Amino acid sequence: MKKLIETYGTALAGLALFVFLAIFANNFLSTANLFNVLKQVSFLSILAFGFTFALITSELDLAFANLCSLSAVVIGFLISSDVAWPVAVAAGIATGLFGGLLNGFLVTVLKVPSLISTLGTASIANGLAFMITGGVAFVGRWDQNFLYLGRGKIGSVPVIILFTLAILAVVLVLSTQTRLGVHLQATGENEEAARRSGIDTRKAKMIGLALSGLGAGVTAMFLVANLSSAAPQMAGDFMLNGIAATLLGMTMFTPAKPNILGTFVGALIIVMLSNGLVLLGAQYYIQDIMLGIIIIVSVAVSASVLKRAAFAL
Amino acid sequence: MPVKISTRNIFKNYGAVEALKGVSVDVHEGEIHAICGDNGAGKSTFIKILAGVEQPDRGEIVVDGKPVHFDSPHASLTAGIATIHQDLAVAPEMTIYQNIFMGAELTRNVLGLRLLDKPAMRRAAVGYMAQLNPSITDMNAKVNELSGGQRQAVAISRALRWNADTVILDEPTAALGVRETEQVLDLVRSLKASGKTVILISHAMQDVAAVADRISILRTGKNQIDLEGGDLTADNLSHYILSGTGDRFH
Structure with a gap:
């Protein structure tokens, strides 16, 4: 019984939240609102998947949100400069991936703890984003095929939700059903044991942080296509939300371990909560307070990996 | 039995500390070869070098007659040497x-x-x-x-x-009770019975006396004494380790 609560307790609480909002929050169950929630979940969960992979290897990535903003302005800049949109998107995704690889290099080769190195790259990414835009946003009437990625629908279902489910399936299989997935986990659980078992732990950490950067790049593509604008700091709010989704995810399914399914459900709960608070007429600042509480309580409940990552200084 | 693993004049310094000062040991195929010695004699460093965890400053490792260079634990593993370190290196979660x-x-x-x-x-x-x-x-x-x-x-x-055809066990019985120690020694014997070469590092002289075919005693970074097992007792071994001489103790 205790084990069931440990494993599914948070997910059940999420279900209870859904029922509560369905009853008490006007419009929560409207199709438009539910799709809106799922769209927000899409951005948040793809970003948080990346953070989760880094955390699985016991490394923190505090740069993913700023990397996402930087990737977004790269895409916006190139499209505004009449570069073909697929090229712009590729360059944006490559920007995120490169940022992640840079984090990996700093952590595994220069041995700068990830808490510090990603804080540094976060600041660099932020500065570069402002440099590229000159402080303003790129907006425009962009190619319809590009905008379809963020706004298109199949029937009444936004395509971005379908993309997200496909990405969820891929990263779920990658993290739980492949050798790479177990190697990332073993590296995070006991680096020395993994190394002695023949696992290239530097490569594992590199891949974990690179996936985090890749998630930032992919999210940037969807964000820009959805908003048809690109501004520095546009993904700033996703920083704490993404961390909170991952940490909340650590309280379910495989307790105390960062896991993809947990992150996805964590993202669902956090977006539902934000959305519900707005619908219930709560003040805007309540969301930040809730987020802080979620982060602290999640770690208090499920600790180990995160504490190891944060205190590896 | 042919020589399975041979080390020739292995040297290893940690800064000013000379951990190994010329260790030359021949481990014969299919035997249980114990490495003994007091604390600080160089046992752990020697094992780390065979396991590829540390690299020697000088000297040569020869496996099956071929010189090898273990630049990583993986290199040692692929050469057929599996090491179980004292801390076990398991992922508890x-x-x-x-x-x-x-x-x-x-x-x-x-x-x-x-x-x-x-x-x-x-x-x-x-x-x-x-x-x-x-x-x-x-x-x-x-x-x-x-x-x-x-x-x-x-x-x-x-x-x-x-x-692996060679298994290195570093203090495998150090934290175990009597019954579990016996189980581990049985496993060591069954590893030998299945044709594997075993290198056993141990402080427990009784365990060494019980299973070892050959014993190398390290002292201040060198293998001082090489012995054949069989009729040795734990007391004999303790004497050799403490005295550092190969004279038979009676």
């Missing part, structure tokens, strides 16, 4: 079967994708564990739920899984 197959997971083809074959790993893990500790049957149990002896069993199972 992972399951028994995940620990046994760490780094060498079994896969199967699913729609063209190479995915983990968890049922096969669980089955094989039961087989490995049964040789050592048949009481453990739930391969999904986390290692941190096991006793010290059971963890040792997991670590040894991992070495068996590597199909």
